[in-house]
Amino acid sequence: MSKLWGGRFTKPTDKLVEEYTSSIGFDVKLALQDIKGSLAHVDMLGKCKIIDENEAAQITEGLHKIQQKIENGEVEFSVADEDIHMNIEKLLIDEIGPVGGKLHTGRSRNDQVATDMHLYLKEKTQHFIQLVEAVQKSLTEQAEQHVETIIPGYTHLQRAQPVSFAHHLLAYFWMFERDKERLKDSLKRIDWSPLGAAALAGTPYPIDRKMAAETLGFEHVYPNSLDAVSDRDFILEFLSISSILITHISRLSEELILWSSQEFNFIELDDAFCTGSSIMPQKKNPDVPELLRGKTGRIYGNLMGLLTLLKGLPLAYNKDMQEDKEGMFDTVDTLDGALSLLAPMLSTMEVKSANMRQAVNEDYSNATDIADYLAVKGLPFRDAHSVIGQVVLYAINQEKFLLDLTLDEYKQFSELFEEDIYEKLAPDHVVAARASEGGTGFEQVKEQLSLAKNHLS
Numbered sequence: 369m370s371k372l373w374g375g376r377f378t379k380p381t382d383k384l385v386e387e388y389t390s391s392i393g394f395d396v397k398l399a400l401q402d403i404k405g406s407l408a409h410v411d412m413l414g415k416c417k418i419i420d421e422n423e424a425a426q427i428t429e430g431l432h433k434i435q436q437k438i439e440n441g442e443v444e445f446s447v448a449d450e451d452i453h454m455n456i457e458k459l460l461i462d463e464i465g466p467v468g469g470k471l472h473t474g475r476s477r478n479d480q481v482a483t484d485m486h487l488y489l490k491e492k493t494q495h496f497i498q499l500v501e502a503v504q505k506s507l508t509e510q511a512e513q514h515v516e517t518i519i520p521g522y523t524h525l526q527r528a529q530p531v532s533f534a535h536h537l538l539a540y541f542w543m544f545e546r547d548k549e550r551l552k553d554s555l556k557r558i559d560w561s562p563l564g565a566a567a568l569a570g571t572p573y574p575i576d577r578k579m580a581a582e583t584l585g586f587e588h589v590y591p592n593s594l595d596a597v598s599d600r601d602f603i604l605e606f607l608s609i610s611s612i613l614i615t616h617i618s619r620l621s622e623e624l625i626l627w628s629s630q631e632f633n634f635i636e637l638d639d640a641f642c643t644g645s646s647i648m649p650q651k652k653n654p655d656v657p658e659l660l661r662g663k664t665g666r667i668y669g670n671l672m673g674l675l676t677l678l679k680g681l682p683l684a685y686n687k688d689m690q691e692d693k694e695g696m697f698d699t700v701d702t703l704d705g706a707l708s709l710l711a712p713m714l715s716t717m718e719v720k721s722a723n724m725r726q727a728v729n730e731d732y733s734n735a736t737d738i739a740d741y742l743a744v745k746g747l748p749f750r751d752a753h754s755v756i757g758q759v760v761l762y763a764i765n766q767e768k769f770l771l772d773l774t775l776d777e778y779k780q781f782s783e784l785f786e787e788d789i790y791e792k793l794a795p796d797h798v799v800a801a802r803a804s805e806g807g808t809g810f811e812q813v814k815e816q817l818s819l820a821k822n823h824l825s
């Protein structure tokens with residue numbers, strides 16, 4: 369079969385070259401965007417009298433037929449036709465005859481492929497905003513149930529101070545809120561139309577770029593044709609936003625894995641989200657959060673891949689840029705799966721409040737509060753810290769927790785201790801006392817929760 373660009377050539381393309389340079393194996397994912405772009409282009413060509421309006425109508429009809437066939441799975445794409453753009457053009461010419469060849473007037477595959485990618489990422493970004501929000505919704509629903517559930521808070525993975533479990537979950541809510549904001553903000557930069565930049569320099573035809581952009585729902589047109597066809601920043605930005613987002617998913621997954629372990633035993637993931645072992649009958653493995661954590665690597669890799677791909681490229685289009693797609697598609701698919709699983713997994717997890725409470729009862733995470741107790745009574749905090757360090761050491765040696773020490777034992781360390789120390793050390797009091805703005809105090813967490821809910825649409 370002859371190539372659409374075959375005129376200048378005297379030999380057929382080497383078979384290996386054909387396979388090596390072809391992108392149809394993956395850019396087939398852009399088929400519908402490609403048709404959409406072509407429909408807007410041909411409509412503009414007709415309205416601007418660059419081609420006959422009747423011809424434009426025939427091309428439009430042909431494109432609709434091809435779209436139907438693609439949607440019905442009736443089309444076989446060919447490696448010989450290199451990529452999705454030339455495959456569709458070829459199908460069009462087969463469908464409606466030589467007039468189909470007029471579609472490519474005043475454009476190039478360079479602005480065409482860039483347009484397809486803008487359309488694709490715009491749709492995906494809007495989709496991801498919804499998916500992130502579904503995760504946030506699961507978090508707020510769990511948080512709502514667990515404002516008064518107390519869990520040890522950690523630093524260095526050592527018990528630090530008790531916190532409301534809702535507070536812990538809402539920390540992730542705000543991470544995802546920033547991700548959502550970043551996705552929304554990136555739409556501003558995706559919403560530019562490269563169409564009409566043609567190969568690199570624009571075109572002598574009297575095209576109307578704004579008209580085509582408007583049909584496609586783009587807010588702006590790129591003001592520089594070289595930039596329009598060379599820019600892949602919008603993909604880079606998507607990949608970096610995705611990298612930050614998967615980092616959050618990975619950190620949360622790590623906690624779910626830890627909490628599901630027998631050592632923590634704070635939560636149990638629903639059976640539907642776990643798998644078993646082929647040899648150890650007792651096992652219930654948190655495969656889903658493990659994979660979410662594991663998938664982080666490829667998402668970072670895709671970002672590094674594209675950064676490296678672009679760093680030395682001269683203007684304008686270079687074939688290297690065909691390599692921008694697989695990483696992007698992979699990130700889209702990976703993230704789609706991750707977010708779609710995370711939301712129901714969070715909603716269905718069982719929270720073992722009693723175990724969390726027991727953990728808090730059996731640690732020294734109320735030590736700061738005794739230091740604060742002495743500080744309130746006038747001892748400089750630094751001295752109070754040192755006194756309590758000795759109290760804790762004493763308690764550990766006695767195999768007691770701080771609530772188990774008698775008042776006499778406390779008084780050995782400071783005369784400032786009174787009976788009210790016990791009430792101050794109770795976990796509920798310790799949590800409630802952190803009533804500073806954004807703190808874990810129950811009232812503050814309730815306020816935070818309603819603030820969070822206001823961010824959901």
Ligand code: ARG
Binds near residue numbers: 391451453477687690
């Ligand atoms: N398949 C190509 C890509 O994805 C389309 C653009 C080809 N342009 C060209 N001048 N060869 O980059």
